[in-house]
Amino acid sequence: MNNEEKISRTPFPNSTKIYVDGILHPIKVAMREIALADTKMSNGRIEKNPPVTVYDTSGPFTDPNIEIDIRKGLPRIREQWILDRNDVEELTEISSEYGKKRLNDEKLNELRFEYLHKPMRAKKGANVSQLYYAKQGIITPEMEYIAIRENQRLELINDQTKAMQCQHGGNSFGANTPKSKITPEFVRSEVARGRAIIPNNINHPESEPMIVGRNFLVKINANIGNSAVTSTIEEEVEKAVWACRWGADTIMDLSTGKNIHETREWIIRNSPVPIGTVPIYQALEKVNGVAEDLTWEVFRDTLIEQAEQGVSYFTIHAGVLLRYIHLTADRVTGIVSRGGSIMAKWCLFHHKENFLYTHFEEICEIMKQYDVAFSLGDGLRPGSIVDANDAAQFAELETLGELTKIAWKHDVQVFIEGPGHVPMHMIKENMDKQLEHCDEAPFYTLGPLTTDIAPGYDHITSAIGAAMIGWYGCAMLCYVTPKEHLGLPNKKDVKDGVITYKISAHAADLAKGHPGSQYRDNALSKARFEFRWEDQFNLSLDPDTAREFHDETLPADGAKVAHFCSMCGPKFCSMKISQEIRDVAEAEKGMQEKSQEFVESGKEIYS
């Protein structure tokens, strides 16, 4: 499979990939720098506009200087950092039985990723989780990378822009959102406290370090993956690359179809962001889709299989307890979580407690050897407005809190999954209860959707809830695409979902007053007011669409420098008029003189 040409990798307009050096460690932190045009003042003076650096999740794909061969995978930037810690061993072969079977199945040769690497695992008795290091007081290269990355070179933002902070500063619901720059020590302390996690499997050294915690930029996840309806491996790789291009901070591979082991390998080897999965999906495939045939042994082998491929977090529905299931019987939409319904079915059939719950400590033992984080699944999340915040949902949340403390005892990183479908006035209660029951472990929600009546637009019904819960303190938002409830997302849907969620996440960052957020709004608004159309396009989340929409009505190049647009036309352009007003008002004179002066300057303007 040699299809680079099918993989999106054009750089963003007027943007350069830059790499900022670390101080504590020999690291190079990737960012995107957007160059801006000068401002031509009405008095003829020229004002330089500093370039704007933005957080960049697109990885090497947008760096023309890096050669990409998806058959070989991305550069393994973290490999040396991991080896330098001297606490891992390279295995001679993969440990999972299933993995071995797939490896030795010749029918799969042409599907299989060619350049397989030997898996790494913690040396006997060692714990390689970032939480473990953080508790030891160690600032890892990953932590320094994150500190530099979150700051986005704030120091470059000139005073004028710094001065442009909106009134009232913003009121974070985080415990102590830094009002200035984020330090590597702050990253360490948040991880040590369990308030933030670094999804960072040692077997995915291609991934660029990122953090999920409410005192950092709000992150978003994009789900990809094929289902019974077939879609090719290459399509899934491109979908992942595409999602990262537009801003996905992590990718969940939810494949449930054929060859998901091989598909996952291709995705991980080519993903610059951490990958999450729901292992129970693959386990179910292994028992031909019969939930009651699931066993701890099959599940355990699946965890090891995926951990050694490099999955950085596992959604595990260990909170779906036998005694909670009847609480869903009177719901309008029952159990809508796939994993939740699978485990509920298993529990009822065997009338036994959920084996993910009874084997939880063994799961911790496995995960700490690879630094896989828990994404404790909300298997009983509400699937409709009417089911929101009910007894089943909150009973499970309390159990997830109990499991959080067990995971922390093992120094395994944890975040908590949340709903779902919740009307606006009931969203904050979800955040408050999660912080309380789960002792501030990061929250990771799907939406929530704020109404059920708009299938086809659920990226929007959920963007409302996502922005609000992000403001309230949710650390990561799982995107919803326009196809939610209706079908499998295609590339357009993935982009729509990602851009929509970048909007929600950024709106939340603004509301929290994150220092690394508002300067981009200010730079774009300044460009807009000064009719620097190209800068306005280039500073936006989706330059292609902004430009395309503008050109629909005014395609001529001249229009890119015109001091008006098709919305109002020249006579009605408020921006143009208020630029004139400013020219007057700025002159420190009495109103009387001002109006006089205006007549003159006005004359000029119209000559």
Place this chain on the structure above:
Amino acid sequence: MNNEEKISRTPFPNSTKIYVDGILHPIKVAMREIALADTKMSNGRIEKNPPVTVYDTSGPFTDPNIEIDIRKGLPRIREQWILDRNDVEELTEISSEYGKKRLNDEKLNELRFEYLHKPMRAKKGANVSQLYYAKQGIITPEMEYIAIRENQRLELINDQTKAMQCQHGGNSFGANTPKSKITPEFVRSEVARGRAIIPNNINHPESEPMIVGRNFLVKINANIGNSAVTSTIEEEVEKAVWACRWGADTIMDLSTGKNIHETREWIIRNSPVPIGTVPIYQALEKVNGVAEDLTWEVFRDTLIEQAEQGVSYFTIHAGVLLRYIHLTADRVTGIVSRGGSIMAKWCLFHHKENFLYTHFEEICEIMKQYDVAFSLGDGLRPGSIVDANDAAQFAELETLGELTKIAWKHDVQVFIEGPGHVPMHMIKENMDKQLEHCDEAPFYTLGPLTTDIAPGYDHITSAIGAAMIGWYGCAMLCYVTPKEHLGLPNKKDVKDGVITYKISAHAADLAKGHPGSQYRDNALSKARFEFRWEDQFNLSLDPDTAREFHDETLPADGAKVAHFCSMCGPKFCSMKISQEIRDVAEAEKGMQEKSQEFVESGKEIYS
């Protein structure tokens, strides 16, 4: 111009236009009834699902029994109600000088609407505003129509659905949102208090009565209109019909190009919803776009011209005072309101106070004769996140409060326009200050946009702010289309904007606990859980898109009855599994028996 075929008028799928009779008055209230399929229970029983009645803004265009001829305009349903009040006179000719000139210009004959009606005006000394009647204790047909319309036949909703109210009820920020049905007397009392308005020009009897107030369903406005970039009259009429079809409660005609007098006539005669305008735009055209040449006389004639055509509310920027203008000088985006910048320019040039402010009582005298409502414009609204909630904005808001009381003194209806660009944490302050300064007059906001960085997606950046401020008590939301800041919206943009804002408005209704809102979510979620795909499509805001997205992956008709979809496939369908779980759990038995029974029922299911 005979282009009915170009006008959208197909009924919605499985929907019937129904008319509910009034009790106090001989009125017929139009609604849309969606018929649903039966529920087939797993035990073989059949459960009927009552039809769902929804608020319908599409007018006669979706009633196949009504003949439409846009050259003649819509049926004048309110004409008799108005005449019966005996307080209006039919004028022998239109009063405005400009209107007469256009009427006698033969070059316009082919553009002109053929079947012109003589304008109506209050008899000398009379006041025909709904506010005047309300204060007299009169319940008008308009008020009864609104009460019936807002209730959407709640009585039909069966107990089961009524029982399905989400926990905690919802917490309205309104003074006293009715938890049960809305009565005509409640409508009257809210109007009399000034807390709600009925945009309802006596010269637009084709429009169906609707109300704007925070104790009623949240309404949305769609802006249409051509600009310097030409677009034909017929396109504008279809744009209006199209916007109403998808849910616009009012339409603002913001035309600034040629023939706006004639365009407006065509739009009003064919609009089932009230029309609003910004008269200063046309006044500026009359002085060839030179703001400083504007005069009270030109503006006055424009008000009368538009009032006699049937415009139901005027945006008037009377709060842009000379002394406030310098407050915008240091803004990043100055003055972004077209009307605001025009008036600011006039004030500075002449160094005189805004003539809309100095002539405010004369404006009231004109408006009360036709029942035109004030939409007090926020000429100094912020155009960027950094300018939000600043001194200029709030100074103007206080003046709007002062003007509100003057309008009320004349029994002229008023609502207040609001921003704009506001980060989430600063939105509530806008609502609180507006309620305080404007004594609870309805608030009508544009968005607000919660970030500046997503041109091309501002329907979404603003849908977040719109939903929140709607929840906080904003009565009407002015839509924003994807083309905002970039170009003129086309039909697709208009639909995207309207659907997006219906989502925000409905999410707000749910959060406020409006009795006439959640039943639709419940009905759709129940259909979804029961795999009644057709019902799910038909109950959604946009049945066409929902169906189209579903069929992209599963086009076969069989898939419409399949108990799974392409997202998860049959094995992973949580809905299917939890239906099985419910079948078990519902049987009142001990868990042990349940699991036993499950094995059996399970066998059946898989046979």
